[in-house]
Amino acid sequence: MNLRQVKYFCKVVESGSGNAAAKLLCVAPTAISTQLGLLEEDLGGQLFDRSKRPMQLTSLGQFFYPRAKELLLQAQRLQEESNRVAIGNGGWLGVGFIRSTLFSLLPNVIRHFREAHPDVHLDLVEKLSEYQVESLHQRRIDVGISRFIGEYERHPDMDYRLIFDDPLVAVLPAGHPLAKQSSFSITSFQDLPFILYPKDARSPYGQKLHAYLREKGVNPTVHHEAIEIHTAFALVGAGLGGTLVSRSMTDNNRSDVVFLPVEGIEISTSLVAVTRKGEQNKLLDNFIEILMSRGRQA
Template identity: 85%
Template sequence: MNLRQIKYFCKVVEAGSGNAAAKLLCVAPTAISTQMALLEQELGGELFDRSKRPMQLTSLGEFYYPRAKELLLQALRLQEESNRVAVGNGGWLGVGFIRSTLFSVLPSTIRHFREAHPDVHVDLIEKLSEYQVESLLQRRIDIGISRFIGEYERHPDMCYRLIFDDPLLAALPADHPLAKQASFSLQSFQHLPFILYPKDARSPYGQQLHAYLREKGIDPTIHHEAIEIHTAFALVGAGLGGTLVSRSMTYNNRQDVVFLPVDGIEISTSLVAVTRKGQQSKTLDNFIDILMAEGKIAQSSWVE
């Protein structure tokens, strides 16, 4: 299976027949039929019901067409972006990020970077921290914005830069009696359902929070596990329990959730920029400079 076969297939579907597609593509009809036969052989089934006039897609064809069309669009975008980089009219920067940074440094960093580098294409790829090193090694991203609790393992081929320390706050339903207090006691989680996140086999984040509570003699009941932070906030807002969240996530957030400082908590999170060691790129360096500056601005806003 190759792009030519996929292109010919999509054109046959859009033109209504092999002959019409051949005219549009300026190729012989036999070229179309040959490539379609090869494609069907590789896929293991017929894409067209040739017994009907006009020719119709089979169930395999119905499945294959939208995915083939998307693949062609991706190939076209890749070619256009590569051409811009090749002729020096632009560049590419892959940024892996965790969803929680949407509440703090990421939007402003991207805005200011694009103002300074309008010709650079910024490819934003949402990935949990545990997946970012793999993407960096594969060169699918140039920088990962990760979050860790306490001490964390460092890959020998990666460089880690602290953006800021991010203390943990309690997130409670706005109508919960404890939400009216000035601060929150960890012991209160013993009687408050705990919402764990993110729900992912490779992420220890939620389990680390839960383990810390158990170390303090608190064993809260986990009523829900959320795949990501937005879902966790929605569950809290619905009155289904509480959780611990980093402070940077609490600004400009939901009105049905209250965030309280936690008395005596001894752990916090760190927002970290991860890059490949030895990587040399002025574009990346400029992005990191802006990211660090935005991190300082975000952290200074916490001081009342």
Template identity: 65%
Template sequence: MNLRQLRYFCEVVEAGSAALAAKRLFVAPTAVSMQLTQLEEHLGETLFDRSRRPMELTSLGKYFYPRAKELLSQARRLDEEARGIATGNRGWLGIGFVRSALFSILPTAIKRFRETFPDVHLDLVEVLSEYQPEQLYQGRIDLGISRFIGRFEQATDLNYKFVLEESFLAAVPIDHPLAQQSSVSAIEFASLPFILYPKDPKSPFGQQMVSVLREAGASPVVAHEAIEIHTALALVGAGLGGTLVGRSIAVNNRADVAFVPVHDIEESAAVVAITRKEEENKLVASFLETLAYPQSA
């Protein structure tokens, strides 16, 4: 199966016949028929019911047509973007980010970057911190925005730039008594069931938050595990417990969750930008400059 076969197939569907499709494609009708036959042989089933006039799509054809259209559209976009990058008219920058960055530094950074580089295609990839180095090595992303608690392992062939360090806040249901306090202790907060995130075997972040509470003398009980922070905060809003978040995440967040300082937690969370070492990339350097967050943690 190839793109020509998909294009000819879609043209036949839209034109209503192979003869009209051939005119639109500026090819001989036999060329269209040959491509359709090869495609059907590859799939092992017919795409058109040729016993009807005009011929109609079979069940397979009805399934295949919208997906073929989408694939052709993606191929055109890839061709346009690749040609633009090759000719220097456009650029491409892959950015990996943890979900919590959507609450804080990422939107502002993207807006600032766009003001300077409006024609650069930003490929945004949501990926946990622990998976970002592999994505950098593979060239899937050019810059990763990660979040860590305490010391973490740093690869010798990658650069790590600390963008933001911030204290923790307790996220509690808006109607819980703790929501009315100006601050809480770790022990007070641990009276709520703890909602751990992210739920992933490679990420120690959730268990590190539990350890932070224990170091402050609390005994948190993990009641729920969420794949990512949006789900964790939704569970808090539903009254199922509480969790910890970085201070920047509380800005313009959910109305059903209160964010309260925890006055006896000393540990903080760090947002770190990761890039490949010894690689000169003007776009990466420019995006790094936009990541400075104006609010102190």
């Protein structure tokens, strides 16, 4: 399958026939027919029901068409952005981030960076910390904004810069009796259902939290596991339990949860910028400078 075949297919759908598409594309009708045949061969099925006039899309064609349109739009955007970079009218920077940074740090960093570099395209890619190094190796991103708890693996070909330490706080349902207190004792998790997150086989984050509580003599019951932090907040807000989150996440305008400092907790999370070692990139350097500056103010 190639973009020409996809383009021909979409033009046939939009114009109503192969002949009409050929006129619009300024090619021979046989070229349309040949490319459609090759596309259908690659896909393993017919895109059009040719027994009907005008031709109608088969179920495969109905599935394929909107996705083909999106593919063509993405290809066009890629070409336009690449052209701008090639002639020096812009640049590109890939930023991997964890969702929790949307609550505080990332919006400020993006705003300040865009003020300094309005013509640079920021490609923002949401990824858990454990997946960011892979994207850095693939050059899908230039920097990963990661969160770790306790010790973490440091790849020898990556640089790790601490943005700031982010203490843990308890999150409770707003209507819970313990939410009226000025602080939260870590031992209270013994009787409070625990919301574990993120639910991902490659992320040890939630398991480290749970293991730490057990080390402190607290063995909370995990009633629910959330894929990401927004879901964890929603489950807490629904009264299904409590959890621990980094303090920077407390500014999220939720009225159904309460955040409390935790008594007896000795660990915190670390927000870290991960980049390829030895990378020479002025745009990246400027982004890191803004990131570290905003982090110092957090």
